[in-house]
Amino acid sequence: MSNFTNHHPDESMLLEFSAGTLETAISICVSAHLHYCSHCRAQLLRLDQVGSQIMTQSDPMTLADDSFERVMEKIDSADEPAVDNNTNGSDLPFSVNKLINTSLVSKNWKRLSSSVDIARFSTGQDNFEVALHKIRAGGKTPKHDHEGLEYTVVLKGSFSDENAVYREGDFLLRQPGDVHQPMGAQNGECICLSALSAPIKPTSPLGFLIKPWLRINPM
Amino acid sequence: MLTSKISTASNNQPTDNRVAILNSSEKRSDQWSQLLISVGENRDRKAFAQLFKHFGPLLKGFAHASRNEGWFPGLGDDLVQEVMIKVWNKAAGYNAEKASATTWIYTVARNCRIDMLRRKSNTQHLPLENEDFWHEPDEVTPISLLQQKRSEDKIQASLAQLPKEQNQILRKVYLEGKSHAEASAELNLPLGTVKSRVRLALQKMQIIVSKEAQE
Numbered sequence A: 001m002s003n004f005t006n007h008h009p010d011e012s013m014l015l016e017f018s019a020g021t022l023e024t025a026i027s028i029c030v031s032a033h034l035h036y037c038s039h040c041r042a043q044l045l046r047l048d049q050v051g052s053q054i055m056t057q058s059d060p061m062t063l064a065d066d067s068f069e070r071v072m073e074k075i076d077s078a079d080e081p082a083v084d085n086n087t088n089g090s091d092l093p094f095s096v097n098k099l100i101n102t103s104l105v106s107k108n109w110k111r112l113s114s115s116v117d118i119a120r121f122s123t124g125q126d127n128f129e130v131a132l133h134k135i136r137a138g139g140k141t142p143k144h145d146h147e148g149l150e151y152t153v154v155l156k157g158s159f160s161d162e163n164a165v166y167r168e169g170d171f172l173l174r175q176p177g178d179v180h181q182p183m184g185a186q187n188g189e190c191i192c193l194s195a196l197s198a199p200i201k202p203t204s205p206l207g208f209l210i211k212p213w214l215r216i217n218p219m
Numbered sequence B: 001m002l003t004s005k006i007s008t009a010s011n012n013q014p015t016d017n018r019v020a021i022l023n024s025s026e027k028r029s030d031q032w033s034q035l036l037i038s039v040g041e042n043r044d045r046k047a048f049a050q051l052f053k054h055f056g057p058l059l060k061g062f063a064h065a066s067r068n069e070g071w072f073p074g075l076g077d078d079l080v081q082e083v084m085i086k087v088w089n090k091a092a093g094y095n096a097e098k099a100s101a102t103t104w105i106y107t108v109a110r111n112c113r114i115d116m117l118r119r120k121s122n123t124q125h126l127p128l129e130n131e132d133f134w135h136e137p138d139e140v141t142p143i144s145l146l147q148q149k150r151s152e153d154k155i156q157a158s159l160a161q162l163p164k165e166q167n168q169i170l171r172k173v174y175l176e177g178k179s180h181a182e183a184s185a186e187l188n189l190p191l192g193t194v195k196s197r198v199r200l201a202l203q204k205m206q207i208i209v210s211k212e213a214q215e
């Protein structure tokens, strides 16, 4: 688990995650980042503590007289539960691992351009397209602008753009007007999780290369 | 990597550290966490009954505070049942070094509330439940119950001192389950104002340190 993460979700995103009001697609990205970032996990714990204090200060409501007995009946009639397992035995985040195991649109990578492959997830919501991107070592992607929001979490390897190098666990948010040209690291392929809210628009003459990115088909 | 499997091996055996914490004088620092540990380790029904008595009415109140789509009158009793059964079932995996019982039960309740409301209001197949977002690895540095209790007491005290408009937004988000955008529409405030009130509240409560508070 690397702790070199330099790029984090902002505190209002973490707070919405803690309160459970963050969109599903963005929650997937935040939960993926948390897998790598002990800093944000510590922050999240404090936010959960806020939630728990607000809950315990809310008005308690009287329960039906038999509510405890009813719960015990259910517990006694069910099998003894297996010990809850909190880790997933993979170095990928739990939520991403589950999506890979249950919700890939296609089992194979699809080629987006000469340097980028994509594997889309069907996540039961249609506000964002959630997918894995694989950038080949040293692969250049076409320069592009964003019409919507693009959340990215680096899962393996690294890539860079004009501004910085992004490593395992880094969380990025691109907004409309941000133009960038990501490039895979020379020393190995890079796999990213991304949630994309609207088509990306190409800005370079080579932009046609990313045509498939224009087709947003969340399922 | 597309085929990586979810392992079923358990990594939640009590560590020496945990035992040390249990045996230390911190034992009395947080009665709810001690009760929950006892439910997990000994299937202690008396301890569970005490937790039920304390948290049951709070959980029902938490369910009724929801203003989300999918809300229904029976949500309160259903949530109490579902959360408390989960508490019983998951208690063996409870790790007091990660969160106090109060915080842990809050996260179970929040996940349950979201998932129950989604099941009511959504006909689409959702491959992920909210619970799936909450599987963080154990920390290298455990946080003792005493430390957690202190930080919770501090949060409780500072919540009470927040200006009304900041408190109101936190309650909207955490209790009513409103996003910042929904809160902004309901309170007739620009989204930026909602976010800055939240940020001010978190700074005042020292939830975020000033270094990260910058844009």
Ligand SMILES: [Zn+2]
Pocket: A005, A007, A008, A009, A033, A037, A038, A039, A040, A041
């Ligand atoms: Zn972080």
